[in-house]
Amino acid sequence: KQEVTQIPAALSVPEGENLVLNCSFTDSAIYNLQWFRQDPGKGLTSLLLIQSSQREQTSGRLNASLDKSSGRSTLYIAASQPGDSATYLCAVRPRSGGSNYKLTFGKGTLLTVNP
């Protein structure tokens, strides 16, 4: 059974710092991995989608990497801003079995960027 873990559960950094959020998964047979952002009381906003054949994806100050063989992904945020404060979730889509429609989510990392 696929399990997704995000460590740390919470992270607090000063404004301007570069930071890395971690996501690990137990089964490397995946189609893709998706990073989301969730603001308090809001829905999930898709940030980046990495296909299993890709090593990284970039969008603005965000860079996500994928090492499928080791079951790891990182989300790098450059020059963090208070507006980046949110919970960041990663989710994987399994390739194997009949349930490859289903995303398996981590529990998220709560990021606080202090002015």
Next chain:
Amino acid sequence: NAGVTQTPKFQVLKTGQSMTLQCAQDMNHNSMYWYRQDPGMGLRLIYYSASEGTTDKGEVPNGYNVSRLNKREFSLRLESAAPSQTSVYFCASSEALRGSYNEQFFGPGTRLTVL
């Protein structure tokens, strides 16, 4: 382009009452999903619809029913609400059910409390 919209935003029910959560998307997506999000449990899939006219159970379908009214709309019904159904409910959509380019887009959520 509104993306995925959900109504209502908030709802309080008494045990045993029924209600329907509405979801609509304007991205011409084929597949739609209902998730619930609970503290410490992450997001769990309740039901999904691969395409118009089809629905299938996810991880936690008990106590719920769904209707894929047309390509745009996917509703979730609680026939007899229970306190265990207190949660935040998210609707999501994607272009296709399967395949590696299957990015999911989420609505803002419905916060449901069952007393």
